[in-house]
Amino acid sequence: MAIGEWAADVPADVLDTLGIRYNRFVRAHEVPDEATLRDVLERLVAVAFAAATGAWMKNLSVVADDTECAVAGPSAPRPRRASIAVDGKALRGTRHHTASGRAWHLLAACTGRHGLVLAQVEVDGKSNEVSAFEPLLRPLTLDGTVVTADALHTQRDHARFLVKEKNAHFIFVVKKNQPSLYHQLKQLLWRQVRIGHSEDHHGHGRTExxxxxxxxxxxxxxxxxxxxxxxxxxxxxxxxxxxxKSVTVYAITSLAAHHARPEEIAAWIRRHWQIEALHHIRDVTTARTPPRSAPAQAPPSWPRSATSPSVLRLDQHRQGQPESPSRCSPLPRHPRTRNQTERHITRERRSPRPKTR
Known part of the structure; x- marks a missing residue:
């Protein structure tokens, strides 16, 4: 289990901070083993643990912002609002770990500045992300926060929920799933509007x-x-x-002109794509465990969204099955076909034998 491996290698000063008992006779900390950590995790209430973790992550983001502003000095511009990006993703390599054969689909909310996950819920499919939007954000404190989302969540109920109930603002991308709104935005006289902000980026072999x-x-x-x-x-x-190559994307926001500058809105929209890094990490993590004949199940008190490759290996250990090799292990060599074997034998016969003295 990954947490057990981390606990075995954690430095002594961290153990002291966590309050781990120090044994004076053996001159070492009594670190809980993997079985103890497993028992504690199984007894936790997943919903309460996720809420506490999200609140802790949000406090970390506030502390990180204050630290960056203190290092930059009082003359540096301070961000007036925080942003939260909401997006869903079907996890790669998880179809074989579920009884239904469908990949796990998670809807997550993470901070736009540091990419810390504040909350996440499991959904049955891409069409159910709309119904999971409010349950995801309801436990969070969003006063004055800017919530960014893609075109799937450009819903009128979501806008009313954020502005009226959560006292937050939104930036929603508009595409052709809202045909009337998309047509209305496209017909505006954009050629007569001045550019509010522009920036150039160089990377990945291209100029943007x-x-x-x-x-x-x-x-x-x-x-x-x-x-x-x-x-x-x-x-x-x-x-x-x-x-x-030019592409134009339209969006709407509840922020008035005096609430945010054009460069701030541009930064919030660009930071929304940082959640793709979270999707990449999850894809790599879940794809490291190859498919098995029997799907693994998480502990009863945990939802499937909390299942990780470590939990999958733990279930294999309980069921007496050998652990699946990692993705980095060498692949077995495939046997030669009949034609390949005949060509190999023919090539050996034609090759001259070394002369013996």
Missing amino acids: RRSIKLVSVRQGLLFPHAVQAIAITRKTRPRHGGRW
């Missing part, structure tokens, strides 16, 4: 140029609490030259 335009639309917009329309234009081309 981003520009953002904002226009206040208080009446007639077919979405509740939306006061500004946003047009983000991305232009990319190979770093060593070539033709520009």
